[in-house]
Amino acid sequence: MNAVKSPEELKSIKAGILKRMNEKETVRVKVHMGTSGLASGAREIYDFFRLELEKRNIQASVTSTGDMGYSFAEPTLEVKRPGEDPVVFGNVDKLRADEIIEKYIKNGELVDGVLPANYRTINQ
Amino acid sequence: MMAREKMQILVCGGTTCSDGQGEAVFENLNLEIEANALENDVHVVHSGCFGLCSMGPVVKIVPGNTIYTKVSPDDAREIVSEHILKGRKVERLLWKDPSGNTLVKEDEFAGQKKQLRIVLRNCGIIDPENIEDAIAHDAYAALSKVLAGMKPTDVIQVIKDSGLRGRGGGGFSTGLKWEIAYKNKADQKYVVCNADEGDPGAFMDRSVLEGDPHSVLEAMAICGYSIEAGKGLIYIRAEYPLAVARLRTAIAQAKEYGLLGKNIMGSGFDFDIEIRYGAGAFVCGEETALIHSMEGLRGEPTVKPPYPAESGFLGKPTNVNNVETLACISPIILKGASWFAGIGTERSKGTKVFALAGKINNVGLIEVPMGTTLREVIYEIGGGIRKGKKFKAAQTGGPSGGCLTEKHLDIPIDFDNLTAVGSMMGSGGLIVMDEDDCMVQVAKFFLEFTVEESCGKCAPCRIGNKRLHELLEHITKGKGTLADLDRLKNMCLVIKDTSLCGLGQSSPNPVLSTLENFRDEYEAHVSLKKCPAGQCKDLMEYFIIEENCVGCTACARVCPVGAITGERKEPHHINPDICIKCGACMEKCKFDAIIIQ
Known part of the structure; x- marks a missing residue:
C-alpha cells in the first residue's frame, strides 16, 4: 500500500473499498471477539463457522470484531x-x-x- | 393462505418491561400458528430487547419489520388472523407517538430508543485488525477534514463549542484543555491517551480499543495537530493484552497507509504514536502519576499546578485525554459542534458509556445521552434487577464515587447532578446492588481496594484508610459502637481534606455516602448487632424452623462441623456455638426450613 497523499485520495480509497465490498457480496459472519466474547468461548464459535461453512460448501466470509457490549449474552455474532x-x-x-x-x-x-439493535446510531 | 414467503415473528423476551408477559405472547402465537397449520411457513422466535421497553412486550414481523407494541397474550389470535393470514396490519397494536404519528416499521422507532451509540459506533461492526474496514466506516475522514482546511484554533473552537467534557473522571472541558496546551509554546509537545482503566467494573475503554482502535488513533492525531504536538503516547495497562495487540496492529496499518507518521496526507503534519505500558496501579490513572510512570519514575502523583498542559511528559506541554473522550472527537469534527451540543443536558453534552455490573440482568456496556435517568438505565436498558429482587443502590465512580439510592432513581444522570448527590461520574462503572447486599460490606470492599492501591506517600491516605478499614471490619464483626460511627465520619473528613492526591481525597467517599444514605443499616450493625441484609457472617445465626423441618437429615449430613443434631423424622437443631456459618445446610434443605436470623 502506498501512503495516502491527500484527503481526496482517502475519499477515493474509501469509495474503492465500499465498491469492492458491495461487488462480491456473500454471507458475512462477524464473530464478536473482544475480551468478554473470548472469555465466553467466541474463539470456538469462530473456528466452528470457518470450518463448518467450508465443509458445507457455503460461500461466506467470517471475520472477528470487538464486542458490542452485550456481555450478558456472549458469545454474540452478526450474520448478514x-x-x-x-x-x-x-x-x-x-x-x-x-x-x-x-x-x-x-x-x-x-x-x-x-x-435487536436496541440503540440509535449517529446516522439516524 | 396469504403467507407467500416465509414469515418470522420475533417476540421480545423482556423480563421487566412486560412482567414476563412476553413468554405468554410467544406461547399463544405458537398455538395460533399451529391451529392454522402454518408451522412450515411462519416461525416464532425469542429475541432480545428492542430498547422499546415502555412499549413492551414488543412483537416484530419480518418481512416488513412491522412492530406491534404492548401486545398481550390475547392479541396473538388477531395478529395471526389479520397480519399473517390476510396481510392486514393490526392498527390498534401500532404505536402512536405523542404528536399523533403512527409508527409502523422498526426504523421509525429509532427516535424512541434510549441508547445512542457515538463512542461505541463501530464496536462489533468493523474488523479492528483491518484498516480498510475502518476507512469504509469513516475512520480518518475527520483527520482529513482537519488537515484539508482547518487551523488548530478552528479545531479547538469546535471541540470547545461541542461542550465535550473529559470522560475519565473529573469532567473538565476537553476544548479548554486543548487550548491551554496549544497556548503553551514549546519545541515538542505530547498527546497522551489515558488507557489506564482502573475502576473496578468499568471496561468501556477496553472495548473501544479492542473494537475500534483507529477512532482513538485518529483523535490523537487531530489533537496533535490542534495543540501542535508531534508525538502521541498511549498509556495502557499491560493487563489488556488483546487491546494492546489490536492497537499495535492498528498503528502499524495506519503508518503503512500514511495516516500516521511523516507528512500525513501530504499536509506537512507529522504525528507518530507509541505505546507505553502500565502495571495496573490505580493511581496511575491520575494524569501526573501517569506521566511519571511513563517517564520511568514511580507512579506517584504530584501537586497541580503545574498542570501537564504546562509541564508534563519530560517537562513538555502535554495533553492527557481518556479513551472514551477521544472516541467522541471524530464524530464531532464530521457532524459539527452543534450536533454534539444538541445531545445531553445543559452542562453535560453528548453520551456516556456505562458498564453495568452487579445484580442486574443485562450486564454489559450501554451508551446513553447524558441526562438519562438511573431508572431508565437499570429497569429499561439494564433489564431490571436479577431474580426480581428489590433495587437497593448503585455505585458510580468506582472506589472514588458514591452510591445512588432509590430516591435518586429519577435524577437525570450527568456530571453535575451526580456530584450534587455526593457521587461522581467517574469513568462510568455502574455497580448495581440489591436488597441482599450489605452496605457496610460494600463500603469495606471499595476501601479494601484503596488500601491496596494507596501509594503510601502521604500519611492520611496510607494510615487513615487502613484505620477506616479496621473500623469497618470491627462493625461487620459486631464489635462496633455508636461512637464508632462518628469516628468513622470524622476520619473520613480528615482523609478527604489532607490527602495529597485524588486517590486519597476521594477514598472515603464510599464510606461517607453509604453512611449518609444507609445510616440505619450501620446502626443495626452496632446497636442491634444485626446485619439486615444477612451478609455479615459474624452477625448471622442459622436457624431451623421446626414446623418446616421434616427430619430428612440432609442438613446434618452436609454440615462440615457437626453442628446439626436431631433424630430422623424429628425437627433438627443447629448449635450456634459450633456453627461456622458456611450456609451448606441452607443450600441442601429442600423444605425452606433453614433461615438466617
Whole structure:
C-alpha cells in the first residue's frame, strides 16, 4: 500500500473499498471477539463457522470484531445475508451455531437468540 | 393462505418491561400458528430487547419489520388472523407517538430508543485488525477534514463549542484543555491517551480499543495537530493484552497507509504514536502519576499546578485525554459542534458509556445521552434487577464515587447532578446492588481496594484508610459502637481534606455516602448487632424452623462441623456455638426450613 497523499485520495480509497465490498457480496459472519466474547468461548464459535461453512460448501466470509457490549449474552455474532439487514444473535453455543447455519444462513429462517439493535446510531 | 414467503415473528423476551408477559405472547402465537397449520411457513422466535421497553412486550414481523407494541397474550389470535393470514396490519397494536404519528416499521422507532451509540459506533461492526474496514466506516475522514482546511484554533473552537467534557473522571472541558496546551509554546509537545482503566467494573475503554482502535488513533492525531504536538503516547495497562495487540496492529496499518507518521496526507503534519505500558496501579490513572510512570519514575502523583498542559511528559506541554473522550472527537469534527451540543443536558453534552455490573440482568456496556435517568438505565436498558429482587443502590465512580439510592432513581444522570448527590461520574462503572447486599460490606470492599492501591506517600491516605478499614471490619464483626460511627465520619473528613492526591481525597467517599444514605443499616450493625441484609457472617445465626423441618437429615449430613443434631423424622437443631456459618445446610434443605436470623 502506498501512503495516502491527500484527503481526496482517502475519499477515493474509501469509495474503492465500499465498491469492492458491495461487488462480491456473500454471507458475512462477524464473530464478536473482544475480551468478554473470548472469555465466553467466541474463539470456538469462530473456528466452528470457518470450518463448518467450508465443509458445507457455503460461500461466506467470517471475520472477528470487538464486542458490542452485550456481555450478558456472549458469545454474540452478526450474520448478514446478501441484500438483507444484518442480524445479531446472542448466547451462541455450537448447537445454536449449527442452527444458524442450517436455518438462517441457508434458508433465512431466524432462530432464537436474536438481539435487536436496541440503540440509535449517529446516522439516524 | 396469504403467507407467500416465509414469515418470522420475533417476540421480545423482556423480563421487566412486560412482567414476563412476553413468554405468554410467544406461547399463544405458537398455538395460533399451529391451529392454522402454518408451522412450515411462519416461525416464532425469542429475541432480545428492542430498547422499546415502555412499549413492551414488543412483537416484530419480518418481512416488513412491522412492530406491534404492548401486545398481550390475547392479541396473538388477531395478529395471526389479520397480519399473517390476510396481510392486514393490526392498527390498534401500532404505536402512536405523542404528536399523533403512527409508527409502523422498526426504523421509525429509532427516535424512541434510549441508547445512542457515538463512542461505541463501530464496536462489533468493523474488523479492528483491518484498516480498510475502518476507512469504509469513516475512520480518518475527520483527520482529513482537519488537515484539508482547518487551523488548530478552528479545531479547538469546535471541540470547545461541542461542550465535550473529559470522560475519565473529573469532567473538565476537553476544548479548554486543548487550548491551554496549544497556548503553551514549546519545541515538542505530547498527546497522551489515558488507557489506564482502573475502576473496578468499568471496561468501556477496553472495548473501544479492542473494537475500534483507529477512532482513538485518529483523535490523537487531530489533537496533535490542534495543540501542535508531534508525538502521541498511549498509556495502557499491560493487563489488556488483546487491546494492546489490536492497537499495535492498528498503528502499524495506519503508518503503512500514511495516516500516521511523516507528512500525513501530504499536509506537512507529522504525528507518530507509541505505546507505553502500565502495571495496573490505580493511581496511575491520575494524569501526573501517569506521566511519571511513563517517564520511568514511580507512579506517584504530584501537586497541580503545574498542570501537564504546562509541564508534563519530560517537562513538555502535554495533553492527557481518556479513551472514551477521544472516541467522541471524530464524530464531532464530521457532524459539527452543534450536533454534539444538541445531545445531553445543559452542562453535560453528548453520551456516556456505562458498564453495568452487579445484580442486574443485562450486564454489559450501554451508551446513553447524558441526562438519562438511573431508572431508565437499570429497569429499561439494564433489564431490571436479577431474580426480581428489590433495587437497593448503585455505585458510580468506582472506589472514588458514591452510591445512588432509590430516591435518586429519577435524577437525570450527568456530571453535575451526580456530584450534587455526593457521587461522581467517574469513568462510568455502574455497580448495581440489591436488597441482599450489605452496605457496610460494600463500603469495606471499595476501601479494601484503596488500601491496596494507596501509594503510601502521604500519611492520611496510607494510615487513615487502613484505620477506616479496621473500623469497618470491627462493625461487620459486631464489635462496633455508636461512637464508632462518628469516628468513622470524622476520619473520613480528615482523609478527604489532607490527602495529597485524588486517590486519597476521594477514598472515603464510599464510606461517607453509604453512611449518609444507609445510616440505619450501620446502626443495626452496632446497636442491634444485626446485619439486615444477612451478609455479615459474624452477625448471622442459622436457624431451623421446626414446623418446616421434616427430619430428612440432609442438613446434618452436609454440615462440615457437626453442628446439626436431631433424630430422623424429628425437627433438627443447629448449635450456634459450633456453627461456622458456611450456609451448606441452607443450600441442601429442600423444605425452606433453614433461615438466617
